[in-house]
Amino acid sequence: MTPLVEAVDITKHYDARHGGMFRAPAPPLRAVDGVSLSIMEGETLGLVGESGCGKSTLGRLLIRLLPVTGGTIRFAGTDISGLEGKALRAVRRSMQIVFQDPYGALNPRMTVEDIVMEPLVIHGAARDAAARVAEMLSLVGLPARARDRFPHEFSGGQRQRIGIARALVLRPKFVVCDEPVSALDVSVQAQIVNLLRDLQGELGLTYLFIAHDLGVVKHISDRVAVMYLGKVVEIAGKASLYQAPRHPYTRGLIASVPVTHPAQRRRGAGERHRLEGDIPSALNLPSGCRFHTRCPFVIDLCRQQEPVMTGGADGHLVACHRAQAIG
């Protein structure tokens, strides 16, 4: 398999509030701080991490919704990180996004047809646009009469279907799903996840599926990347990651998934890995390994030297000095 999307050491820094002309400029906020990963054609890469770890920012960087501060993004082999104007618009056809909030994602003053048709109009495909919109609506499971309705007439799950229709109407290759089910009722979540999976098979899509819920990610992903404070700390195939997590943070995340029966809680080493404390500020990152402030296995080396991603031939990569020792 060839990588469809490749990120090489990409960073996104935001200038923190400069305190006006009388204060020294503050260090930047490092939302994404040197991430390298590749997403294979046709696969779903899950991306998990706590709120504020930069996973949404990473997703938006990959599809050029935000400009990168540094690093390179390659899409189907070409460097897209510096594209502008017409060339950028041309690659946007192939990369789309589905948002978390089904209410904020749809313009309240446009009808469903206008919303779904807009990408076609922008890319000059207005000729059979109405037919393509109708086809798309039926693909996402909305009745044809939804066409001339306004977003406020729909439920959350239905709005998410409209958002998916808009993202897929241009037949993109790569779709960033930015927590597409986090805002939905549990019963509706399963419908939307299954819809996304069906559409992936039908249209040959590649997904970056962002979530803070390991359960949902496990269901849909082929591989999973775990992000902590702007950096990917572990990336592996789904089975490998869930059964043999190597990074203490990943272990903590898995241990904090609620269990369905109290008796299950005692089993395994879950209790040892429960995460404590809060995520440090991205304005003032800890020295060395950025997870050392919360890590139960911390040694001096962790405070001094930042670990690099290492791993075996199985594609299970981890950035932790102690991975071998605690394995």
Add this chain to the structure above:
Amino acid sequence: MAAEDDFLEVRQPPWRAATRRLLHHRLFLLGLILFGMVAIVAILAPWIAPQDPNKLAMRFKFRPPDRDFLFGTDNFGRSLWSRVIWGARLSMLIGSSVVLINAVCGTAIGAAAGYFRQIDNVLMRVNDALMAFPAVLLAIAVTAVLGPSVNDVIIALGIVYTPRTARIVRSSVIVLREMDYVQAAVAAGAGHWRILRRHILPNALAPLIVQLSFLFAYAVLTEATLSFLGVGAVPPTPTWGNIMAEGRQYMIDAPWIIAIPGLALMMTVLGLNLLGDGLRDVLDPRLRVQS
């Protein structure tokens, strides 16, 4: 999941519910009636004014309101009813022109500042400087430069109030440009112009309409102040402000001269403020109760 697949059978564009709520808002309706009366009188002035507003008739001077002269006469025997009607025409003309200037310039400046953040600082500091002046003083300064005529008063008031409108539009635009549907349009490859026109401005309209209805009231009030002070439209052109200025000298013996344009002014401003309050209750999403 049958319930998931059925949506509400209410087929209506978003504005229809707002119109219905407005028509049930009592104070809005009162405002509409007050302002509507002034507006109708202003439009029909040439046909309903019984006398020429500038025709002098010294033998009729200081007539209190009676059957011949509905609102009495002034110190030159001119019909106050005719003069107030023509004054209303001028007030409406100036109010609506200022609102139009504001709607265009304020939206353009506010949208530019809110959307293109690189020029935000420059535009908003100029804005702040203009807003730091008291409205009446700035208007006097502008008319002093341009000269006192109706057109110049309109330009002066346009300059005075545009920064306020720009500020309101800017703050809406800053919020709206971060909305996911705007991001979706960017992801779809939409240009700045399409994003502003299709996604941002239509959604910034509600607070703008509210602001413009209050602005109409301020413009009418400030115009009256200017012509009361003698820097507005030049006499004998009747304006509520200069009728009141002339009537001020005869306040004891002929109180109707100053009272009647004053009441007209109050009616207009009250009507517009009620209209604005009603619009805000209905249109401002922060006050809207989710149904």
